[in-house]
Amino acid sequence: MDFLKDIEIAPELKTTIEQQFKTYVEETTKGLKANNDALLAEKKKAQEAAEQASALAKLENEEKLKAKNDYKQLFESQQQESAQLKQRLEEMMTKDKRSKISTEAARIAAGLTKDVGRLKMLEKELGQRLTLVDDQIRVADQNGQLTVSTINDLIVQIKTDYPFLVDGSQATGGGAARSSGGAGSGDKIITRADYDSMRPIERSKYMQAGGRVTD
Numbered sequence: 001m002d003f004l005k006d007i008e009i010a011p012e013l014k015t016t017i018e019q020q021f022k023t024y025v026e027e028t029t030k031g032l033k034a035n036n037d038a039l040l041a042e043k044k045k046a047q048e049a050a051e052q053a054s055a056l057a058k059l060e061n062e063e064k065l066k067a068k069n070d071y072k073q074l075f076e077s078q079q080q081e082s083a084q085l086k087q088r089l090e091e092m093m094t095k096d097k098r099s100k101i102s103t104e105a106a107r108i109a110a111g112l113t114k115d116v117g118r119l120k121m122l123e124k125e126l127g128q129r130l131t132l133v134d135d136q137i138r139v140a141d142q143n144g145q146l147t148v149s150t151i152n153d154l155i156v157q158i159k160t161d162y163p164f165l166v167d168g169s170q171a172t173g174g175g176a177a178r179s180s181g182g183a184g185s186g187d188k189i190i191t192r193a194d195y196d197s198m199r200p201i202e203r204s205k206y207m208q209a210g211g212r213v214t215d
Helices: 011-067 072-109 116-128 149-161 193-197 200-208
Strands: 130-133 136-139 188-191 211-214
Touching: 011 072, 072 130, 072 136, 072 149, 072 188, 116 149, 116 200, 136 149, 136 193, 188 193, 193 211
Parallel strands: 188 211
Antiparallel strands: 130 136
16 A cells, blocks of 8 residues: 555554455445445346236236127227237338349449439439339339339330430430530530420430530
8 A cells, every 4th residue: 555655654563554454445345246236136126027017917907808808999909019010011021122122223223324423313213113023123114013024124225215324325316315525525415306305204314414405
């Protein structure tokens, strides 16, 4: 003990004081630990008692309902629990379905463009054309109805309908975008006639992708 260094006392007395202090600290520590263990034990007993009381109250309530022949209320309670479980299960399944469709749409879009803006639009368009059947990704039509088309068929259709969203697209004809400004130019220009021949959604996506219209 450092505080005894500067005090002039007999070595025997100093040893006795140190031993008594050590004994006091050990006994105090043991007492605190014992009190803490006792508190934890009491808390555990209280929690167990509360759980037992809750279970007993539920059991008694069910027995009262049966005794009163109030099976209707018991049935409705069970139906409510069943409906809640079913709803949670459906929500989990829906979330999982959306996640798988979103992942597949992102994978396909990444193979069509490296442009971030176009990538998001392609993901959205592809996500509307994909569905999950028996845990398998399938292709749907514009109305969400299942088709016999394959993923490759969908990719070909996307390239045809939205060439301005696909990197290196060489599509021509109505609605097809043409490069302007020479090699390396990122702008795309179509004529007014071609623009007018596009569907409204195609026009919107074309303009969002940075396309321009010339007379």
